[in-house]
Amino acid sequence: MRKAVAVFVVGVCVLAACGGGDSSTSPSTATETETTVGSTKEKPTGTVYEKDNTAAAFDIAEVEQSVVKILAEGTFVDPEVGEQRNRAGIGSGLIVSEDGLVVTNNHVVTGAALLRVIVPGEDRPVNATVLGVSECSDLAVIQLEGSGYAPLSFRTDEVNAGLAVYAAGFPLTDAASFDDVEYTLTRGIVSSTNAIGLTRQSSVDGVIEHDARIRGGNSGGPLVDEQGKVVAVNYAGNDADDLNYAISATDAQPIIDRLMKGENVDSIGVNGQAVNDPDAGVNGVWVSNVESGSPADTVGIEAGDIITRLAGLDLALDGTMSDYCDVIRTQGAGAAIDIEVLRFSTEEVYEGQLNGTPLALSFSFAQQFEDDVALDAESAADTYDTYVSVSDDSGSISVDVPAEWADLNGAANPNFGPSLYAATDIRSFLDTFDTPGVIIEATAGRTAADIQSTLDEIDFSSQCTYVGRDVYGDSLYLGSFDLYTNCGGGTTAIFVVAVTPSDGTFLARLLIQAVEPRDLAAADQIFNTFVAFP
DSSP states (O other), X not given: OOOOOOOOOOOSOOHHHHOSOOOSSOOOOSOEEEEETTEEEEEOTTOOOOSSOOOOSSOHHHHHTTEEEEEEEEEEEETTTEEEEEEEEEEEEEEOSTTOEEEEOHHHHTTOSEEEEEOTTXXXXXXXXXXXXXXXXXXXXXXXXXXXXXXXXXXXXOOOTTOEEEEEEOOOOXXXXXXXXXXXXXXXXEEEEEEEEEOSSOEEEEEEEEOXXXXXXXXXXXXXXXXXXXXXXXXXXXXXXXXXXXXXXXXXXXXXXXXXXXXXXXXXXXXEEEEEETTTTEEEXXXXXXXXXXXXXXXXXXXXXXXXXXXXXXXXXXSSSHHHHHHHHHHOTTSOEEEEEEETTTTEEEEEEETSSOOEEOOOHHHHHTTTOOOOOTTOOSSOSOEEEEEOTTSSEEEEEETTOOEEEOOOBTTTBOEEEEXXXXXXXXXXXXXXXXXXXXXXXOXXXXXXXXXXXXXXXXXXXXXXXXXXXOSSEEEEEEEEEEETTTTEEEEEEEEEXXXXXXXXXXXXXXXXXXXXXXXXXXXXXXXXXX
């Protein structure tokens, strides 16, 4: 049986579902004073509160008319509670043009089936479409229907620690419905202009840290100065430590300019968050939703997948999106990038290439048979330290094998085609069950229709226990394999595999004899690297 992946808890709400900052704890339960336009009243748990009653130098109403409430509806997959159909998440946004361009966060809108936007002064929600997103910078631009909107402008003066600022938006409270979530304005100061911007949902080199409290729902709303100019775009917060973070206008504007033109920036089209659970052995980027038509969608990523590796790099080992975003920024979102995905619902691993080969099931002998094959583990090393690339005499077959398997024979099999043998001792490998090794053969004379009959030609059932036949698949080849265990009265296992490429135009046959546990890992390396062109 496949080795089970333990269920893990990441301790955060789904980003699109909560629509707010990256809060490491639940909202405060203390009752404080919430400042709402037109009134000051007591509110209970989870709201955004002003630290004092000092009035802003600008007209509060002028800012309010430029801040929108966004309802993003769709189906999202939460790492804690699973699939949530027709789920609605709340976020905020700031109008930046008279014709209805709105800046918000990627995690508020990406993957939503529809957006409903409440514009101050409008009786009914306004429809909106997504123009461009940047998942690594956690920014997005959406286009409202209609025109004649009141835009905010960005601050051009330098921002320093101590600057008085105000956070405007629609934080989640104990409100019973989307319509009941109210506009709030909270006051604070900038505490740092170069805080660490690595979070579970973004990777920004430096951000503004401030103490104008924000909570879930404030995401995408503006942080403004005393003249009502946009200092930054709020995107994350930590309720326990009262830390609040915003993407500075200086860093955001060049990205926003590109998003306005319909360009996606540093984005493969996922709404995700970094997860890291060492106890379960799971790390990567949890995908809560996927943008239709994006590179992620095209390669076959689904909501609920965990992107574990990108360009061969293990992701989210530090619990942030840093490595994920560094790869995308280095390679380019349009580049062909190797990707590995754990489909959490089925515990299956898929491999493919963004902007290239679609995801296909990645087969692992080490995972699938670790608990089922009792190999001889006495005095055996855990792994092979070194692998080398070898090929047959004609150059038709190439593969990586343990360097210890240095006895090679690349002569063709006259009854089959190009052939390659590798073992520590080929004669012992062929005559006994005591020596690990591999045989790889390829032929252009057989196709996918011959997979089963090709396996039938080799039968060890008189010397081993026949476990059965199963399906094999990886990013390049599909086929079947037979498993034999307890060979020769010992613990050796033999895998006989017949595969073809996706077009079924030729056939390859492999025989792997595993004596020690590390031979299962060697089998995985062989199947990850072997290429045949008969």
